[in-house]
Amino acid sequence: MVLRISEVALVMLLTCAPWLTYAQSQHQLLVGMTMVKNTTAKVLGAYCLDGSLPGYHFHKGFGSGASNWLLQFEGGGWCNDLKSCRDRATTRRGSTRYMTKVENFSGILSNNESLNPEFYNWNRVKLRYCDGASFAGDSKYDDGTSLLYFRGQKIWQAMIHDLLPKGLANAEKALLSGCSAGGLAVFLHCDNLSKYLPKDATVKCLSDAGFFLDAKDIANRDTIRSVFGDVVTLQGVEQNLDPKCTSSLVDDPKLCFFPQHALSYIKNPVFVLNTAYDVWQFHNILVPSSADRRQQEWKYCKYDITTCTDSQIDTLQDYRQEMLKALYPFYKHSTSGGMFINSCFAHCQSESQGTWLDVDSPRVRKQTIAEAVGDWYFERKESKLVDCAYPCNPSCKNIIPA
Incomplete structure (x- = not known):
């Protein structure tokens, strides 16, 4: 179901979203939700x-x-214990009952050639996220009074089975993409998609803001490693991680949930789109509230870069170096891979028209994200772009939402 925005809705949209240009607002495309067939869900056990x-x-x-x-893949974080998963189950992140039933397709999902020249006329699907483990869990919790389905892997399979008769079974080219937790899902499912498609189909994968670092926080604690480990254990993710990766990390196979440990085992071509100062990682991996609770030295810096001290900027530059170091083997050795690592303070750049392709979109070496991804996918030239360090890039808006 496709709904085009009415004139009244257009006025409301422009009022509520002043960052949209008039040209962009005229091309808004609202697409209705399709529920996975009940029979498919029952057979696979695919439930939010x-x-x-x-x-x-x-x-x-x-x-x-x-x-x-x-x-x-839609993004939206994770739940790593029963309480957070119970809470999530009562929101749009854990139930389609609370989700918007229409979604705006913009950026890489736009159907307008001038705004999305490479993919505007492809079949485009947004996979809604309602499991809390990047579409990778396969377990269930039932204590007799409460029931939680950790079935992200089954949800992924059910959606694919639903789409195969709609033309996916005959795909000639495919791009698996996703943002944030959805970007992490890309690393987890990149090769799996090929199993459903014709042998001669071209399958490539684009992860946007999904390269979450296995890094210590400012208090020298493994906060994100603990969170991800709990997600993997609670939701039964380990069985769905790459076996070559887990066998290489026998002391802690859960680490294969981190893209930097899993990337080298992915066979299909991958494009890594990330900022070197990803806002979510800045706030939750590098400076989680638990690491800055007493002094609150980062309180203002986290939401206004201009207030950061020289020491804090140095810490952020060190984090950038850690990300580039983690990506270096991929940069150096992958002949089919692509990269766009800019120095903007942002999170997710492919779904927003302003960052995907616009007159003032972020650029690296004069290229927009859309142009870099297009060059990589269609193999026009090597597309591995790494920006200089903050604050060198004037095309970055660096607007951090509170």
């Missing part, structure tokens, strides 16, 4: 945290893109 059916938004391709597919 609260037991509701999973859903996706599908806009059919046309013209030269009619046989090509773009699948976009």
Whole structure:
């Protein structure tokens, strides 16, 4: 189901979203939700945290893109214990009951050639996120009074089975993409997608803001390693991690949930789109509240870069170096991979028109993200772009939401 925005809604949208140019607002595309067939969900046991059916938004391709597919994982964090998962199950992050039933397709999902020249006429699908483990868990919790489904892996499979008869089974080209927790899901499912498609189909993967570092926080604690480890254990993710990766990390196979440990085992071509100062990682991996609770020295810096002290900027530059170091083997040795690592303070850049492709979009070596991804996917030239350090890039807006 596709809904085009009305004139009244257009006025409301412009009022509520003043960052949109008039040209962009005229091309808003609202796509309705399709629920996974009940029969498919029952066979696979594919349910959201609260037991509701999973859903996706599908806009059919046309013209030269009619046989090509773009699948976009939705992001939205994780839940790593029973309380956080119970809470999540009562929100749009854990239940389709609370989700918006129409979604705006913009950026890489846009159907306008001038705003998305490479993928505008492909079949484009947004896979809604309702499990809390990057579409990778496979377990269930039931103590007789409360029931939680940790079925992200089954949700992924059910959505694919739903889309195969709609044309995915005959795909000639495919791009698996995703943002944030959805970007992490790209690393986890990149090779798996090929198993459902024709042997001669071209399958590539784009992770946006999904390269979460296995890094210590400012208090020298493994905060994110602990969180991710709890997600893997609680939701039964380990069985769905790459076996070559887990066998190489026998002392702690859960670490394969981190992209930097899993990336070298992925066979399909991967494009890593990330900022070197990812805002989510800045706030939750490098400076989580637990590490700055007493002094609150980072309170203002976290939401306004201009207030950061020289020492804090040095810490951020060290984090950038840690990310580049983790990506260096991929940069050096991958002949099919691509990269766009800019120095903006942002999180997720492919779904927003302003950062994907616009007159003032972030650029590295004069290239926009959309241009870099296009050059990589269609193999026009090598596309591995790494920005200089903050504050060198004037195309970065560096607006951090409170």
